[in-house]
Amino acid sequence: MVRLITHNLLACHAKGCTSNNFPLQFKDIQIELREAEFNPDFLRGFIPRIEWGALTDAARQLGDTSLPSEPPDMLDDDFLQKLHHVLLEIHVEEGAMVCPNCGHVYPISNGIPNMLLAEHEIG
Amino acid sequence: MPTAVTPVIVSDNPQIYEDAHVHAIYEEIAPHFSSTRYKPWPVIAQFLSSLPTGWIGLDSGTGNGKYLPLPLERPGSVWTIGLDRSRNLLGIARNAGGGEASREVVWGDVLGLPWRRGAFDYAISIATIHHLSTHARRKVAVQRIIESISPVHGRALIYVWAIEQDELSKRSIPSEQSDELNGQSKGQDVFVPWVLSQMSSKPKPSAKSSRTRSNGSGSTYQEEEAVSPSPEDNTTGTSEKPAVFNRYYHMFAQANELGLVIGSPHELRVESPDSKHIRNMTGIDIVQDGWERSNYYVEIRCWRK
Numbered sequence: 001m002v003r004l005i006t007h008n009l010l011a012c013h014a015k016g017c018t019s020n021n022f023p024l025q026f027k028d029i030q031i032e033l034r035e036a037e038f039n040p041d042f043l044r045g046f047i048p049r050i051e052w053g054a055l056t057d058a059a060r061q062l063g064d065t066s067l068p069s070e071p072p073d074m075l076d077d078d079f080l081q082k083l084h085h086v087l088l089e090i091h092v093e094e095g096a097m098v099c100p101n102c103g104h105v106y107p108i109s110n111g112i113p114n115m116l117l118a119e120h121e122i123g
Numbered sequence: 124m125p126t127a128v129t130p131v132i133v134s135d136n137p138q139i140y141e142d143a144h145v146h147a148i149y150e151e152i153a154p155h156f157s158s159t160r161y162k163p164w165p166v167i168a169q170f171l172s173s174l175p176t177g178w179i180g181l182d183s184g185t186g187n188g189k190y191l192p193l194p195l196e197r198p199g200s201v202w203t204i205g206l207d208r209s210r211n212l213l214g215i216a217r218n219a220g221g222g223e224a225s226r227e228v229v230w231g232d233v234l235g236l237p238w239r240r241g242a243f244d245y246a247i248s249i250a251t252i253h254h255l256s257t258h259a260r261r262k263v264a265v266q267r268i269i270e271s272i273s274p275v276h277g278r279a280l281i282y283v284w285a286i287e288q289d290e291l292s293k294r295s296i297p298s299e300q301s302d303e304l305n306g307q308s309k310g311q312d313v314f315v316p317w318v319l320s321q322m323s324s325k326p327k328p329s330a331k332s333s334r335t336r337s338n339g340s341g342s343t344y345q346e347e348e349a350v351s352p353s354p355e356d357n358t359t360g361t362s363e364k365p366a367v368f369n370r371y372y373h374m375f376a377q378a379n380e381l382g383l384v385i386g387s388p389h390e391l392r393v394e395s396p397d398s399k400h401i402r403n404m405t406g407i408d409i410v411q412d413g414w415e416r417s418n419y420y421v422e423i424r425c426w427r428k
């Protein structure tokens with residue numbers, strides 16, 4: 001799957017591409033929404049690990065503008081529900097992710113991102 | 124009936140060798156991995172149960188994803204993302220654990236690093252690194268795991284096959300197994316057969332289908348069993364003769380050999396003491412290592428002070 005929880009971790013690893021290689025940009029994507037179990041304790045613990053700007057940008061690319069530009073101080077249920085939806089309920093099923101630095105294209109098919117490199121692309 | 128494990132000598136370019144003797148085989152046998160029922164090995168279950176709520180982790184070489192739903196007593200308290208080289212296994216892993224929940228899986232190589240550095244809090248690599256055919260490549264795989272986890276608090280657990288096999292295991296191990304090199308045992312390269320009985324024109328009842336091995340250690344290794352193919356798998360004709368897929372393994376000689384692929388902290392991290400205070404030193408501790416159910420394991424923890 002490529003949900004935004006995973007997108008927030010992925011970076012380009014093509015040969016020589018070591019800076020400005022995150023976040024990957026979505027291209028020509030199809031998304032599906034599927035409910036997932038809400039776990040507020042997980043989210044509270046996970047928030048400090050998120051690259052927040054990358055998450056809100058990616059959410060916007062997927063048509064979701066519900067998140068504030070900074071995580072709020074008060075982590076109420078309303079906010080956590082929105083975060084839950086953005087991280088775990090939007091599935092990118094088809095399309096690609098493109099490196100902002102070198103332009104390498106990582107295809108997504110049946111919800112699974114292909115991060116393999118050809119032998120000459122391995123750093 | 125014991126299944127013979129055959130010593131081999133790795134030839135060819137290691138990438139080509141692993142493509143033929145590891146990756147192609149897993150693509151082929153993927154449908155025969157059962158992912159819905161298993162009993163995790165105690166050390167792995169314990170490790171995953173010990174993680175703080177909110178942590179995110181990498182399962183490097185996730186296979187059928189059997190560890191992705193853990194810890195069972197606190198489901199959803201941590202997120203483990205599965206990485207594997209086999210697209211067919213990932214198709215199974217994405218639904219590991221059954222039910223409605225879907226898992227996050229990524230198609231990639233354990234020698235790559237498709238992540239922000241240090242993005243994960245923890246990593247596991249279970250029964251994967253022994254499929255790499257040179258010491259140098261096994262070492263790179265471990266370095267990638269270490270680069271994936273936080274240099275400040277990251278934790279990792281790595282399992283590999285041991286030459287010392289469980290007495291209940293039905294594998295028979297070649298006798299000239301402990302090559303001594305400067306007093307250090309260096310392990311053994313072997314083929315381990317996966318026997319896939321072909322469907323005849325009239326399928327027989329699957330008396331032997333998908334049993335786990337008899338030592339009750341979980342379902343990671345089913346290669347001793349003759350597994351009945353699923354109906355859609357009848358691609359190779361009507362022969363009665365079982366197909367045998369010889370998978371490459373490096374059987375580690377001792378926990379110490381696994382320690383050797385971890386290397387010394389100086390190889391792994393550049394210490395950066397600032398000029399005024401001796402601070403910001405980083406390192407890696409081995410928390411525990413040992414043998415469990417025919418495998419060696421090592422748990423590491425990164426620290427900074």
Ligand SMILES: [Zn+2]
Pocket residue numbers: 012013014017021099100101102103104
């Ligand atoms: Zn790039």
